[in-house]
Amino acid sequence: MTDSTPGGSGDQDQGRPLQVVLPIFRTYWFRLTLGLLALVAVDFLQLIIPLFVKTAVDELAAGTATSPQLLKLSLAVCLVAIFVAVLRFIWRYLIIGFSRILEKKLRDRLFAHVLRMDQPFFERYTVGDLMARSGNDMATVQMACGMGLVAAADALVMSTAALGFMLAIDVKLTLIALLPMPLLAICTRVLSGRLHHRFNLVQEQFSLLTEFARTTLVSVRLIKGYALERFQEGRFQVLGEQYVRGNLRVAVIQGLLFPIATLVGNIGMLLILYYGGTLVIEGRLTIGSFVAFISYLYMLIWPMMAIGWVANLVQRGMTSLRRVQHLLEQQPVVDTGPTLPLPSTPATTYSCRGLHFTYPSATQPALSDITLDIGPGILGVTGRTGSGKSTLCKLLLRLYPVADGTLFFRGQDVNHLAQADIRNCLAYVGQEPVVFAETIERNIALGRPEATKEEIEAAARAAAIDADIRAFTDGYQTVIGERGVQLSGGQRQRLALARALLCDRPMLIIDDALSAIDVETEQQVLQGILSLFQKKTVLLVSHRINVLRHADRIVLIDAGRIVGQGNHEALLHHSFYRAMTEKQQGDA
Numbered sequence: 260m261t262d263s264t265p266g267g268s269g270d271q272d273q274g275r276p277l278q279v280v281l282p283i284f285r286t287y288w289f290r291l292t293l294g295l296l297a298l299v300a301v302d303f304l305q306l307i308i309p310l311f312v313k314t315a316v317d318e319l320a321a322g323t324a325t326s327p328q329l330l331k332l333s334l335a336v337c338l339v340a341i342f343v344a345v346l347r348f349i350w351r352y353l354i355i356g357f358s359r360i361l362e363k364k365l366r367d368r369l370f371a372h373v374l375r376m377d378q379p380f381f382e383r384y385t386v387g388d389l390m391a392r393s394g395n396d397m398a399t400v401q402m403a404c405g406m407g408l409v410a411a412a413d414a415l416v417m418s419t420a421a422l423g424f425m426l427a428i429d430v431k432l433t434l435i436a437l438l439p440m441p442l443l444a445i446c447t448r449v450l451s452g453r454l455h456h457r458f459n460l461v462q463e464q465f466s467l468l469t470e471f472a473r474t475t476l477v478s479v480r481l482i483k484g485y486a487l488e489r490f491q492e493g494r495f496q497v498l499g500e501q502y503v504r505g506n507l508r509v510a511v512i513q514g515l516l517f518p519i520a521t522l523v524g525n526i527g528m529l530l531i532l533y534y535g536g537t538l539v540i541e542g543r544l545t546i547g548s549f550v551a552f553i554s555y556l557y558m559l560i561w562p563m564m565a566i567g568w569v570a571n572l573v574q575r576g577m578t579s580l581r582r583v584q585h586l587l588e589q590q591p592v593v594d595t596g597p598t599l600p601l602p603s604t605p606a607t608t609y610s611c612r613g614l615h616f617t618y619p620s621a622t623q624p625a626l627s628d629i630t631l632d633i634g635p636g637i638l639g640v641t642g643r644t645g646s647g648k649s650t651l652c653k654l655l656l657r658l659y660p661v662a663d664g665t666l667f668f669r670g671q672d673v674n675h676l677a678q679a680d681i682r683n684c685l686a687y688v689g690q691e692p693v694v695f696a697e698t699i700e701r702n703i704a705l706g707r708p709e710a711t712k713e714e715i716e717a718a719a720r721a722a723a724i725d726a727d728i729r730a731f732t733d734g735y736q737t738v739i740g741e742r743g744v745q746l747s748g749g750q751r752q753r754l755a756l757a758r759a760l761l762c763d764r765p766m767l768i769i770d771d772a773l774s775a776i777d778v779e780t781e782q783q784v785l786q787g788i789l790s791l792f793q794k795k796t797v798l799l800v801s802h803r804i805n806v807l808r809h810a811d812r813i814v815l816i817d818a819g820r821i822v823g824q825g826n827h828e829a830l831l832h833h834s835f836y837r838a839m840t841e842k843q844q845g846d847a
């Protein structure tokens with residue numbers, strides 16, 4: 260994904276992203292040290308092998324080599340190779356394992372943090388953005404802390420040691436061999452930077468492709484309805500082609516990287532062959548040392564490439580870490596400061612006093628100057644679409660911050676109460692009911708997982724969905740969702756209602772959640788609610804006169820303001836309400 264984020268530069272000015280991962284490093288220091296020790300041991304063992312080769316070659320050249328001696332040397336090389344294999348396994352397991360643990364801890368922390376955030380946060384960060392941060396960014400951090408760490412340590416040890424051995428053989432020869440190395444480091448740095456960039460693009464293209472496939476498949480009925488198969492197919496092909504092109508661009512760089520490295524390495528070899536060869540001819544260098552020297556030179560090529568690669572990995576890891584840290588630093592704005600205990604004996608459940616509200620992304624207020632007492636009893640809320648009814652419900656649910664002294668729960672300013680305490684007193688059925696791909700039973704018991712079978716069935720009966728559920732083959736154990744039973748709009752609404760009723764909280768908020776239910780069932784549902792909430796508080800948002808009639812008092816909202824209040828008869832003076840009534844009676 261791109262590095263641009265909502266809030267723009269905010270991500271870049273953060274101080275110390277490392278603070279996020281350091282505690283995890285500290286916790287696992289023993290494992291890391293052990294892993295790094297194994298890594299260093301592997302490097303040294305690998306450096307020993309050329310020494311054996313040198314001895315063998317020198318003996319051979321001098322004509323003093325014997326078969327048992329050569330056998331002994333080969334066995335020694337074998338033994339070292341076995342050690343190397345075992346130790347390699349150990350460091351891989353320890354260090355790469357560590358990076359996976361780190362990734363998991365960071366992802367868990369991010370997930371928990373995001374879940375604690377409030378609605379304004381979720382309007383600033385899209386789901387796609389959050390997914391990118393918990394997916395790609397975590398993977399980059401993991402790479403930097405795993406392979407990045409390994410490569411850095413490895414390159415450092417290998418290059419220093421190989422250099423040491425080379426210097427011990429011949430100083431001037433070493434300097435000559437090193438001449439092309441900076442070129443190699445620069446080439447890999449530039450190329451791997453390009454590689455990362457192109458690779459990111461490919462990843463973005465891939466997520467576009469999968470997202471397109473996902474949305475197409477999820478809305479397959481809509482697509483068939485509009486006969487869009489051909490169109491979607493074409494679009495999918497285009498996205499697929501972009502993905503392939505992106506991958507080819509990656510392949511170009513990958514194809515360049517290793518040949519260039521070998522080329523540069525071979526330039527060094529050319530110089531060594533010429534100058535080193537001369538030294539051998541002149542008798543200033545043994546053939547064995549010459550062969551060993553060449554082996555060390557090959558060992559230097561990898562660290563030189565690694566330096567460029569690691570620099571990019573670390574850079575990318577830091578960028579990702581900064582993006583993650585930025586999220587971790589966000590705090591909810593709804594719950595602020597210390598809170599008071601919840602007052603227990605309410606005169607009124609909720610009251611608004613001159614409540615104003617503007618959505619973070621909007622310029623016009625969605626609610627203005629709302630002064631209203633809610634409950635105990637049933638309060639109906641109506642008004643044209645977009646007038647602010649759902650907004651009012653969301654404020655009562657404490658999803659958005661409100662100004663001090665404008666919203667009171669049981670007489671106490673909500674800003675002095677814990678959001679969780681208030682929410683525990685509320686049951687809510689939203690305008691677009693959410694069902695999970697779970698059994699119906701678990702869907703209903705969402706707010707009270709410990710509820711008994713009887714209680715769940717009673718709630719379902721009150722919401723008039725019991726009969727529908729029993730009609731399914733598996734009854735309450737029926738799984739809803741993509742691969743299970745699909746519910747109708749009205750069934751979903753009643754299921755959500757049963758879920759709220761089961762919670763048995765002091766206040767129930769129903770945001771236009773009976774709209775898809777037929778008139779007869781609607782009355783049955785309302786009876787269920789009324790009997791359960793006799794002395795409690797119910798906020799009933801609806802466009803239906805037959806529903807609103809059950810309310811003790813009805814509030815009429817228009818363009819974010821209360822324009823009328825009273826019982827059904829009183830509100831008939833308002834043209835909008837009267838027109839709505841006449842229309843619905845006419846329809847009936």
Ligand SMILES: Nc1ncnc2c1ncn2[C@@H]1O[C@H](COP(=O)(O)OP(=O)(O)OP(=O)(O)O)[C@@H](O)[C@H]1O
Nearest residue numbers: 618620621625643644645646647648649650651690
């Ligand atoms: N998250 C949001 N960000 C910005 N504006 C919003 C947001 N949600 C709603 N609005 C705007 O606030 C106004 C009130 O919306 P609201 O959802 O409260 O209307 P409503 O009365 O519930 O309408 P309906 O009867 O259609 O459900 C609308 O103009 C809407 O466009």
Ligand SMILES: [Mg+2]
Nearest residue numbers: 648649690771
């Ligand atoms: Mg609404």
